[in-house]
Amino acid sequence: MQLDGKVALVTGGGRGIGRGIVDRFLEEGAQVAVVQRQALDTALQNHPQVAHVHADLSVPASIAAAVEGAVERFGGLDVLVNNAGIMFERSVSRILVEEWDLMVAVNMRAPMFLAQAALPHMRERGGGSIVNIGSVEGLGANPGHAAYCASKAGIHGLTRALAVDLGEHNIRCNAIAPGWITSELSENYLASHPDPSAARDALNGLHPLGRVGQPTDVGDLAVYLASDRSSFLTGETVVLDGGRTAKLPTPSA
Incomplete structure (x- = not known):
């Protein structure tokens, strides 16, 4: 261990x-x-x-x-x-x-x-x-x-x-x-949307790994x-976000 x-x-x-x-x-x-x-x-x-x-x-x-x-x-x-x-x-x-x-x-x-x-x-x-x-x-x-x-x-x-x-x-x-890590707060945020399932899919889609942490x-x-x-x-800050901040946004069609 x-x-x-x-x-x-x-x-x-x-x-x-x-x-x-x-x-x-x-x-x-x-x-x-x-x-x-x-x-x-x-x-x-x-x-x-x-x-x-x-x-x-x-x-x-x-x-x-x-x-x-x-x-x-x-x-x-x-x-x-x-x-x-x-x-x-x-x-x-x-x-x-x-x-x-x-x-x-x-x-x-x-x-x-x-x-x-x-x-x-x-x-x-x-x-x-x-x-x-x-x-x-x-x-x-x-x-x-x-x-x-x-x-x-x-x-x-x-x-x-x-x-x-x-x-x-x-x-x-x-x-x-x-980055985005699942918590009671994040779940309440998703539940507040008119379509929580669609909101979750959109959130997951922001991450190259296809999920939140x-x-x-x-x-x-x-x-x-x-x-x-x-x-x-030592002295390092390690970003742990499923690649979200590495992904450049693209214009929607």
Whole structure:
């Protein structure tokens, strides 16, 4: 197993992309501390290799406490996955200062200071891996997503900076930039269309692979980035979108 003996902390690991990462980490032998405000479902609550660390990552004091909670439970830390994030749509003319600040606090500040808190524990273990979850919206943009796009572009830049600063400690940092990944939100979006089946077909058709991603697709890549098999890979943002951003649009007939 690729992560046998490793301890991982995954923020927002109870659902969506985070759950896909947690499930794959567990399959590969890791012990996983799931950091989030909400309670875990029964399957994770009862899993012997899982610990729930309750934290609101928009509160600065909760960040270091979350790392310490994971270390207390499992005795160390090898892998940090900065997955938790928020997204909302606001036009440039309507976004409020407090909304912008909240987006930056959760999507950018928390990953930075989680990495800071994790650093001494990873150094004690002789190194580690940080995996940041960015987005294709850190490279392009959808309407009404100025704050979200800025925060994810910032995560991509932070990834490179952490890789440069932490390499001397044998700590690697890479990012995954997912495209469309199936979630409760995406399913509700498709269901809102007059013809959900046609909307799904159109969405799948945007992807050269003919489908959208699944949370475990992100989990598969996160396993590789967290494992020793990627020991010479750092500072990279890997786009995981089924080829969608590689495909040039063509005019309709």
